[in-house]
Amino acid sequence: MTKIVRGSEWRIWDLHIHTPESICQDYKNTPENWDKFINCLENLPEDVKVIGITDYYFIDGYEKVMAYKAKGRLKNLEKIFPILEFRIDTFGSGNENRLQKINLHILFDIDESKLEAEIKKIREEFIDNIKISKLEAHKTKKLSKENFSEIGGTLKDGFESLIPSTEEVLELVNSTTWKDKTFLFLGYKEWSNLEKNQQLKPLKDHLYSQVKAFFSNNIETNEKNQNWLNEFGNKKLLHSLDIHSFKDLDTYEFEENGNKKPIDNYHCHTWIKADPTFNGIKQIDYEPDERVSIEQIKPQEKAGYQAIDSVTITHSDFTHQTLYLNQNLNCIIGGRSTGKSVLLGAIAKKLNCDKPVKFGNQEYTDFVNAIVSGLSIAWKDGVENNDRNIEYFPQSYMYQLAKNKDGELDKLVEEIIKQDAVKNQLITNYDSFSSENNSDITTKINKLFQLQEELVKRKLKLKEKGDEKGIRSEIEKLTKELSELKLKIQITEQELEEYNKLKLKLEELTKTNETYNTQISKIQALKEKFFLNKDIDFDIVSLSESNRSYIKSSFEKLKEKFQKEWESEVDKISLKNSVIVKANSEVITEIEKNQNYIKGIEAFKNNNQYKEVEEKLKIQRDKLADITLIKKEIEEFILQIDSFKTSIKQAHRNFYIKIEEIKESLKISEGKLEILAFPKLKSNEFKELLNWSINQQSDEGKRIVNTSIENKVEDYFKLTNEIFEKLLSGTITLKGGNEHLGLALKLMATNYFQISYNILYEDTFNQMSEGKKAFVVLMLLLDFSDKDCPILIDQPEDDLDNRAIYKELVKYLKKKKKERQIIVVTHNPNIVVGADSEQVIVANQNGVDTKNRNGTKFQYITGSLENTKETDEKIEIILERQGIKEHVCEILEGGNEAFKQREKKYDIK
Template structure:
């Protein structure tokens, strides 16, 4: 059974002569009709226009139809020589293609009533033409059209086409008489025989100047390329791809859609759409024959689902969406139950039918079931589903102040991968900045804690001035006892004791530096190992082996840093009593040995001098005390120096926090700048439709967080503008004033003037006050100077749809349920239909609709008819399935009268008849479409 996907590209050759053509140009020699037909089938031609001059016999037509054996559709093409001539002096040829349902005999009877040109008693009949000679007869173009219009309906029963250039073409020079003739053939032809060189001319308005009058023909016309075969070798050397069913009704579609349905090229037209991103078919599985078991096939372009009320249209669309949605719990697939206020699936068929399943297969033959394991990825995650009333709900007054609309607009802007990457990088940078800021604040408080300890340590060391005075007093006492020393001995003694004190200070500083380095090792060891873990993960995640090797080499500095840090540890080993063990062969060992050696030498030199003092032990104690006091002073000075350095570092870190907040705010400004070109895309296409991005701050949410940790009685927050309860989220504000308030709040929390709850630390409060997550990018849509937040629901829905139309970049299918809801007919005609016609070239579209104009004028390639048994008296005994579907093309015509005995409503008529019966205004929509190209 041949798969039906509606209108698809097929190879058509509408001007091909058979071996039975009655002309001196017949070069088929002895080729039989059977072999002629085999050649056509071998060349994969789906439709031919069987052509002969002035008449086609029933024998010729029947033999060719029989030989093609339903493998190729045959349209009779009568080729005439007009009495009009072109500027080359050749008679203009014109072709009339007839609907085969008329029958050859009826066609011959009609054209037999038309007189041959310049003959009063000779008619367009086989006998008369043979008598006069086929190469010498002509016929009046308008006369034969008038006769055919009397007997038949133009377009419905016959179609006129004429070559524009080449032999028999109607193109002429610019003389008024000839222009009038060209205009006539242009007006009266339904499409043009030619090639791509004529395509642009007939795709635009043609202007004919006749004296003072100007006539404009504004009907686009299809250009059809044909082989005009007169020999076996010519068959299919030229042809045209036509997107239609291989029927006369299919041929009619190129009159209404002359550009979209016709392609002149060698290879079969293929869209740039990926087969992996398009749905080929779906299959229901259910119990008790609830749903049809037959696959339902989809076209790669526009698929429209129509049907009566509760016929299963939305069910079909929803199940496709849920099967492919990346997150099957996405809110777009849910509704909120008014009874229990819980989110539920729009259509959960498995509740009543545990056996229910739904399978969707893409054009690569890869399928996916609606029942898929948790965490299993969708094979088509880029699908866009817009449920019924979704757009109007987004802009409904009750939701105007919610985040849904803002997020929706932002997500539309992010559909372009380039801008999605910009936004993701922006969010990632914000997250990194948050962590950096928290770490900076934490580090600031670590510095503050170090300062507190230093102040405490300084207090334990005693008063610096008192220690200096004590040293001076002790030195005075020693000086009093120096009277027993000679001047030379006194100088030597002073030099030795001074050097001794300095060495003791150096030794103390050396051990102090050793401890600082040990502490540094402890703090860096964890950080370096974390960095190493990140490096390992990066290298393992790199895909290309040469890149992996290159960066493994480049990042060895991390391992080297860890090794170097370990070498620091070896210098700073502590024993069980937490005393440093100074190891050999390092700078500390060398320096300590030198100092100890010199101290020993000094002790030996001081010993004989100390013995000269009257009270030797007292003097030694004085010397020791002086040395210790000088070490204290050195330690105090070191602590003061460290305190100064820590204070400066803490201040720098604090300043950095606020500088980072400024830079963080600039990220938002830069984001708006980065998205300008994305937004300009809309402005260029529709200057009245604008998207504007602004940066706001969610003051109400921010205030809630601040109040949560602030002391309830003192209400310190009331002193600051940024915590004012009158501030709104969408309020203009001065960033510099915001920053000033932040700094003041920081200072007052730190010094205790801002009261906090007992369970909140100063550090935690400052981290929360400096949180930047309350900034947000807000996108507003303006149409004709009216913002979307102030529009009526219907107008806002249309505007949002227009934005979605113009910004949508993902290449997966678009699924829309009744997009015409809340739109007036003019909006549907002017906006929606044009969108569908353009977008279906880029993406597969599947939509449910009740609007006939969408079905017909958007030229849907595939129409799916949905039906629920028992909805009308006509189908109670029809399909065995409760829900059944059938699909086909607009050109599928099968009048009810043909199938009066068919019980199944879906099979009882063609797609066109279903449309006219089901969709309100369906008949009128077809009429308007045909009138647009009427003659």
């Protein structure tokens, strides 16, 4: 069965378990209890994959455990380390009668293929070289159970009273033989008490410098103690119960039905993310914060549908293989054209990503598309699903976005902001406002131009009526002429005066009724104007079906109700006018029946000269009445025109004002990264409109078109208002095909403002270097995303400078990989090593000196950074010739010699 390799994975490492062979234990060292002990180990919780057999001074217990393993037992454990616990002669505090001995734990690197020889070497070249105390009498007595018993009387008494020298043990550990074969831990409790009882701090600091980590059996105080330990450096406090008896090892028992009994006492909260090897444990010295976690549940666990488990490749150009992925950071490395980006792009395309795998390279894209059919992807939950979401960033993607061509970056930022429901609603509301404002301005401009036309007509009509001064003179002349003719008529002066009053009154009322009847006709026509003609189907499309139905129904009922009320109000207003007309008509009827009026009519009806002058006078009076009415209408038109112009200008400014009102509410931040909203003038679009429509042959036209408005809002409004006034007055010349109304609509009803965004990360976005811009774009893509899906990035270093990679990107990847699975193609060692990639995928293209298995064009090998194997030139398949660490060094650093040469040249102290 092929071993599944996912690189560095989280496992529970319990490195403090004593055996029945240990000098100090409560199991009782019998064959029966040894079988029980092995049963306990075989039934540890399934996450426990690595244990340390930690016996005092001697390796006998480990040897016995490994004998069981050799017989096929303990298959649940991936690695068993031998750890010797030394009580050394540096003392912590205790009580006055009994000082606490410092416990030094020494983990040994064992090659299990040479197990017998390795154990013999530890006995003969380590244990046998330790003296049991510094006393002169014992200076030749080596560490052994026999010498403990001989000198102490009993094994236990000798163990309690005879203590090896701290200096001697550390000197041996640091010797050429053992310094690369051992890993040291200290008991936290005794070491933490070292300054008490007048002990010296230098001893404490010296011991701290010699070890790689600490042990504690108290999970309740672990966090507090770790915080205190951090004051000395960054070494980790590992948790284990320090098991000496079956009381803490209770997981082997079963119910009668075969189910395992619940775990009552055993627990270990030490999770280490590393291969179960000696090189794996060394990682907690290099990356303590990344590689160790003390908690009950598995750290950084991704949901099954949010992490790709494996990629199986069957295309003829590739070695048929399954690549298993880590839940955290996976780095694909290799030389040029070795199939790195091809693999990443094929995964993205298999999962239906619509981004190009390489901008402007169709041949490359076609090749990737051809591979997709020979690819299958399984997710962590065991499902093969090609429709699950990923985020794929091809080569130069961040750089392209950073250029903000066609506003792509603004669109990205807006999508980020829209993830917040409240902010999304603000933007949606603004879009709705913009659309409605456009319609409102369009309606008003059309009405304004109609009013302008009517005003022109009224002024022409006023001119046609004649000169008001001349009409008044004519009325005065005709009135005088009538007065002279009255003297010849058989009617008394009083009757004539009464008749003239009634006649003038009748004429005025008749004219008034004509005006009112015209008004009634216009008022009745307003019934056809719906009180509310808005349709809300678009506005409610995102609501649930039940809410949508309810709101639509309510809206339609209210529309019908308001329409009826509107028509009723129109009828009421018409009725008021009709009442006045009726009252006037009744007065006219009364006048027509008045005896003085009738007598006057009779007196003048046969006087043709008087009738002719009277008719002329009526015509002039009617003209004067018309002029008065027209002038009043003109005044009203001018007031309405001014009101519409003011309203239109304000409505046009509101495109800008509304963004100003909401910009603070759209602001978001994540750490040092901040996004600020602001109204941005689309000056290019505006200038294109002017260039396209205004005739620039005149100096005036040139001045208007070339007026600078770049990011100067008030200059923009000043210019638009000037052009608008000229369009209304017709005093601006347009290019052929353009009309004043059409340009006014495009000028004032179009929103030339958009919600744009300033990105701040130490500097404003425009002030950043290209590399920093690209990094900030990556942060935008990931920090503000509400997605949990895998992230695929192709060569991010292409967009960044080396300083940004090391200072920004590495730190960022370390943080982000804990939240989401990342797969990245890279040539940069800082990304792979600096970001502590959990899984490394090494790619190779078949060649004369770089052979693949079966001669296939592309092949891959996977493993952790701690996976190491010395290069064996005899192995023909290049990927199998050495370990992952060696491949990383060779591909990314140029090999050991190149790395060492650079280190010398840098001369870094």
